[in-house]
Amino acid sequence: MAEYELVHEIKNLCRNNQMRDIFFEEVECSDPETYLRARLKGKAVELTTERGENGAVTIHAVVDGLIQKFVFTPI
Numbered sequence: 001m002a003e004y005e006l007v008h009e010i011k012n013l014c015r016n017n018q019m020r021d022i023f024f025e026e027v028e029c030s031d032p033e034t035y036l037r038a039r040l041k042g043k044a045v046e047l048t049t050e051r052g053e054n055g056a057v058t059i060h061a062v063v064d065g066l067i068q069k070f071v072f073t074p075i
Helices: 032-039
Strands: 002-011 020-029 045-051 057-061 066-074
Touching: 032 045, 032 057, 032 066, 045 066
Parallel strands: none
Antiparallel strands: 002 020, 002 066, 045 057, 057 066
């Protein structure tokens, strides 16, 4: 399993508020997309995955209508 720093960003949809909620954590997983699907289990989820050349994985998710971004960077 690989170890990643995970940056989880939740876009604020409130009008006139451009701040975002940002959370940091370290996770171990073999595949970031599989890990995220298990983490968001039971919710209406749409995922778009982008893989970077340095091993980073960025996943854009719409979870029950809420736009979120997950960036997995190898440690």
